[in-house]
Amino acid sequence: MITEGTYPHQFGGVSVWCDQIIRGMPGYDFHLVALVGTGSEPVVWDLPGNCSLTTIPLWGIPPASPRKGQRGGHRAGQRRVFPSRLVHRLIQALLDPPLLDPPLLDQAKLDPSTHAQSRFADVLFELFSYAQQANLSSVLSSTRAVRLLSEAWQDRWPHAHQLMPTVHDAVTALQLIEHCLRPLSHAPVQADVTHVSTNGLGALPALAAKWQHDTPMVVSEHGIYLREQYLHSPSLPYRWAVKELYLGFLRQLCALAYHEAETIAPCNVYNRRWEERLGADPARIRTVYNGVDPANFPMADREPDKPTISWVGRIDPIKDLETLLSAFAIVHEEMPQARLRLFGSPPKGREPYLERCKEMVTELGIDDAVAFEGHTSKVREAYQAGSIVALSSVSEGFPYSLIEAMTCGRTCVATDVGGVTEAIGDTGLVVPPRNPARFADACLTLLGDEELRRKYAAAARARALEFFTIDSAISKFDEIYGFLAARHPLPSVEAAQ
């Protein structure tokens, strides 16, 4: 299994998911390949007994050249690759087709059969072969590489142009690509199946194993890796041409991983839209919903005395607490006895967001009715603290907080993002995101109708127990692993879903 910046070095949804799978399948031996920053990050999860770990640092001191005879990356009869030619081909694959030119835009559509994609795949394979025997990092940071990229850019913008990259841009772009490609310098893992926990750089070790050992690969997806990279793009400290090259690399890599994967296993049906857009074959997509252990989330026995809305999560702008607070202000006006309790703490660096939310509460005049409860280790009690559970996010994969709340028998009001509608189905209310009025309406409907609440609660628990249990997720992966390891194609069941 391959992770990037998550398990076992960080907490969060993807890490929970990895831990669940590895612990839930004691019959399998897992070898975890974790892509990390500098390699000095502490391991914060207790690794299960059936799991070994290799870390691949993307930053810090570059990997040393492999010693002669140590690696066997060279396939028999393969032609010798000259490093500068390789860099040239990489640059051409990343810069072409030029998206700036509108008439050419149609050609750039991400069809798996396009010339561009197969060219990218060829180059990446050659880079891998090269990195297995020689020092790829030094090739990508050479004077020659900078010159090649500079020339390619100058061909594209022969005249002064606002987008015209500087010398600094060329050096920076190559540095980024060098860091991204570091996984290719490591020896591919030998396994029966490679499972990539999120697409992106995590796909590199899987592609390497596929090329070297013909290992079948499964690509899972929580949020959409590429979409998250694009959303993050405005905060990157790079100029346009650098971003274009860097994100173009990631886009082509994600598309290639979808193309090469035997099975794509997103955690919700919603993700399919992006996957198919990037050229994934719909027949290979097999949705595996996240699951929870029902034993940890028993049916809540009684409701709080006052009508209460509970929210559980990370205090982060992506959760759009502004909408929740504005909506609650409306609820509070109609139903003065209503309460809002928020369980969770901001991740490092997001403390100002919490402060902003608190200021907003004061501005709205709902200080007495809103409580920031902070981080809680008793998540179950946090769900039970509410008559209903709310989720106002602007982006989600397949949120654990919803399926946990549903397992506890709590009705949810949530925004229509990611896999939320799939999770809730018709056991709660889903409203458009960033729309406090609609959100408030839905909350008032539920808070004011005990019978409806009870009906939904029972349905929610039934739905969660049927579809979103850890056992169901594990048995699906067990099946996928079994078929892939035996080199059988997976029977198509998605159509029936």
Add this chain to the structure above:
Amino acid sequence: MSSPPRATDISPESPRHRGVEELCEEFVAVCESAVHPLEIAGALEFDGWTDHALRNSFGASDVFTLAEVMYRRVPRRPAEPPPQPDLWRTTRWRPALHSLLYGSPAVCFTAAAGLLAGPGASTVVIVSLLVSWALSQGLAYLGYLRLGSGVPGQAERVLLTALSAGLTAVLAAISVVSVVASAGMPVLVFGVAMGSYMLGATVLLVLGAERQVLLALSPGVLGATAFLLLGRPSHLEHATWATLSATPLLAVGLALARTIRAVGPVRWAKLLSVTDVRKALPSAGFGLVAGGLLLFPVAVATPAHGAGSASALLALLPLTLSMGAAEWLLVWFRRRTQRAMRSTHNLRVFASRARLLLAAAVLQYLIMTMLLTAAVLAVVTGSRMLHPHWTTLQQIATYLTIGCSLFVSLLLNAFDSRIVPVIAGTAALAVEIACHIRRLDNQICVGMVLLAALAAYAAAVLGSAARHAS
């Protein structure tokens, strides 16, 4: 409300019959900066637009199709990223402080002249300087390398191990040389103490603990200064030596305390690998060669010129002081070349700018060192501490060329070109030794050729943008 809404019947708050134009306007910043239509699609979704809502409002089949239309419609006019924090910020007092730290031990030498009267004294002092310069250069390289990796505690770990190994090496080397040169115990102790101070102070400087170096230096420097100002009274000689000995003890003690505290319990075996030692070798070699070039005139001077007397080392004082200026100029060069990289679009233009900056840096170094030399001469000539042989124009010019060569070498080292300076320096030293054996005095010519060669090489290497990756 008669019937509750169901999750499946979602519609936007009201059918917003707006044109795509309006949407482009709303998302103008995203569209202008987007590198691909998918980036706009991501932003639309993030803002709450679903396929369903877009179909109702714009008749677009999905988010992706609409994003492509928007990508085509809005031309790219990306905002420039905000200015990045300056990685090479430094204060002006730091290089000045470093100059002081490098130069002030000179007082201790002068005060310790009585200690170093015996046979073999100058040999021991020179060997001690060579060994400790070599070791401290290697040690500093490893330390900075680990500091650069950003892993807390790792630099301290490697420094602690290297310091322990270095102290052992200094002790062993000085002991052997003392026996061979039949030097007395005081000379041996002085040699070891000097080497230990260098290593301890290097560790502290790498860790940015200038104040602790200052603290370690103060007893020795203050004691020695007082002793000299009082006209070397013989009854205070032993007391002065006691204050001198406090300096290496403090430097090593503080360095050990600082590194051990940060290290915590670790397995010692993994601290210093063969790779580490191999990586540090060019830097150590550079320290050795630089020391050789600087000390050669002292080592070969005739006794009439004050050879054998450690006070001849005072001739090195201007260059020692100039190392503070060299550090500052190195940072200056980095900042200026970074700025040039961000403002040029053409590699050739950048190369010529970088070369101009290189020439400017060397020129500034030369001027600063000349000023320092003049200042030192003014003090030293007045107090008659230095034999006139060392203040001839030719001797000063020799040291200036060596100083400039070392500055260029330091620049090259900083840009990870460490082998050529060592080779060039070794060759120059070999020529100097060969000439000396043939009784030819052409140190200045060798110095100039070395400078020219290194400058030409630096102009070639530092003109490449790839070298300036930060």
